[in-house]
Amino acid sequence: MALIITGIDVSKGIAIGNVHLLKRGAPEVFEHKLKKNEIKQEVERFQNAVDEASNHLRSIRDTIPQDTSMDVAAFIDSHILMLKDSMLRKAPAGIIRKQRCNAEWALKIQHDKLISVFEQMEDDYLRTRINDVEHVINLIQQILKDQLYTVQIDTQPLKGRIIVADDLTPADTVLMQTQNIAGFITELGGPLSHTAILARSLGIPAIVGIQGARSLLHQEEQIIIDGANGMVLAGADQKTVKTYQQRQRKEKEARRKLRALRGVSARTRDGTRISLQANIELAEDMIVLRQSGADGVGLYRTEFLYIDREKPADEDEQLNAYRKIIRVLKGKPLTIRTLDLGAEKEFDPNFQGPLTQNPALGLRAIRRSLKDIDLFKQQLRAILRASSSGPVRILLPMITSHTELVQSLAILERAKEELEGEQYLYDQNIPVGAMIEVPAAALSAHIFAKQLNFMSIGTNDLIQYTLAIDRIDDQVNYLYDPLHPSVLKLVDLTLRAGWRAGIPVAMCGEMAGDPRYTKLLLGLGLQEFSTHPSNLLEIKQIINRSSISELEKPARKILNTTRPTRIDSLVDALNG
Ligand code: PEP
Ligand code: MG
DSSP, X not given: XXXXXXXXXXXXXXXXXXXXXXXXXXXOOOOOBOOGGGHHHHHHHHHHHHHHHHHHHHHHHTTSOTTSOHHHHHHHHHHHHHTTSHHHHHHHHHHHHHHTBOHHHHHHHHHHHHHHHHHTOOOHHHHTTHXXXXXXXXXXXXXXXXXXXXXXXXXXXXXXXXXXXXOOOHHHHHHHHHTTOOEEEESSOOTTSHHHHHHHHHTOOEEEOOTTHHHHSOTTOEEEEEGGGXXXXXXXXXHHHHHHHHHHHHHHHHHHHHHTTTTSOOBOTTSOBOEEEEEEOSTTHHHXXXXXXXXXXXXXXXXXXXXXXXXXXXXXXXXXXXXXXXHHHTTSOEEEEOOOOBTTBOSOTTOOOOOOSOGGGSXXXXXXXXXXXXXXXXXXXXXXXXXXXXXXXXXXXXXXXXXXXXXXXHHHHHHHHHHHHTTOOOOTTOOEEEEEOSHHHHHTHHHHGGGOSEEEEOHHHHHHHHHTOOTTOGGGGGGOOTTOHHHHHXXXXXXXXXXXXXXXXXXXXXXXXXXXXXXXXXXXXXXXXXXXXXXXXXXXHHHHTOOHHHHHHHHHHHHTOOOHHHHHXXXXXXXX
């Protein structure tokens, strides 16, 4: 009988193979008291184990094939670095001496202490680093107990198998990839764990968070992983297996074609070069950014420098964060959006904004920045200083009135004067753009455009504010419609205002990354798309197969249609 189990989809793709169960767990640890004369030797035993763990990881890092993304080695390096940290190297040695206990027990005490610190962190990404601490400590424990277990130890070849484990470390993931496994399932882990990120980066179909997977699935039975849907299928009949094999072949072929587009630029069949840029905000976006072949960053959300941390990043920390990306971009432009604080995103609980029941309509984004000019100017100074290292553009969020634009530009001038006085270098002609994300801005785009170097349509908010639906309220989600005639009209208005003023107009909301809308947007005249790097190749493929001259007329027709079902069918027809 077929069994379907679901978990967290962390890496898409279909895998069909026989189960290989990894029945290992963290070694059990007990306390022994030591005699005074045994302490020195026990500390040495502990330190040797840490060194051995480090050597073990180094030897795995050396097996990573040359053509694998740099980030794979970087994850293993981060574990090697942890092994150098005094929290793992010195602190347990101190516990051995102080409590006269065995190394395993001392390490367990330190483990519990570190885990409770990590558990209290508010940032989701940092909290998932608990996983890395567990992995590294577990490795030392295995060495101390002489039970080092790696996927290499298994005598059976792993090629084509689906590994089912409690948890996998980044090092395991690398070892498995070099042995050509088909996919993996783990009982632990979440979408942000390093192992999940690595699986995506290495292109291994994977599902995590299936509790009890090792009891539900049997050694050697054939199973199917449907990575995109987070589904595992056991005991499937031949017909189902065949269907999945066909899907697998199609997906592989589609992926191969997409990968081939990495080094190719986006250009329509009738010769228009389209700029395809990336939206980034989290550390792991950098991995995909490197591999995406993006023409630059069209939206760098900077809120992470301010919220979910003890205090906001100061000017130098911001500067370093911006420079890091400038280095990755190697001369391609970086568009830094100034803070979109406010609404539910606030770093300072004491910030005295007016009490509001509708935070999305409250003191948010540029409104919030103009209320805290010192904080705003500090960010502008960091962005300006970063502009001396590579091409940088400034993007102002949620500009609604002309006054806000004038005030923002005046503060930018003040920041420039300060830097001039302090003899800092910066790009004197740094381009300044505004997000067009409220209907008022779209209607005034022709006025704003006179003072801007570019505009960027933020459809996530533009749709929210045009249709009066809270984008985070599940109850009204069904009303969220990028194809609503009013939304399309505002997009069109903004594009036209840009052409008339002779400045580029980009789109950086989710609509730009959804393949359903690519042809329509091309037909309306959009020539700069910015989206999460993982969508870029698919959008590029559509662009390179399209001809703008063939899309203009049907796009105008859609723009002039009012009945939603008719719009839907016209868009379907356009997409063929
Ligand atoms: C938008 O509103 O479309 C946008 C890109 O900004 P955010 O999603 O950060 O509000
Ligand atoms: Mg927005």
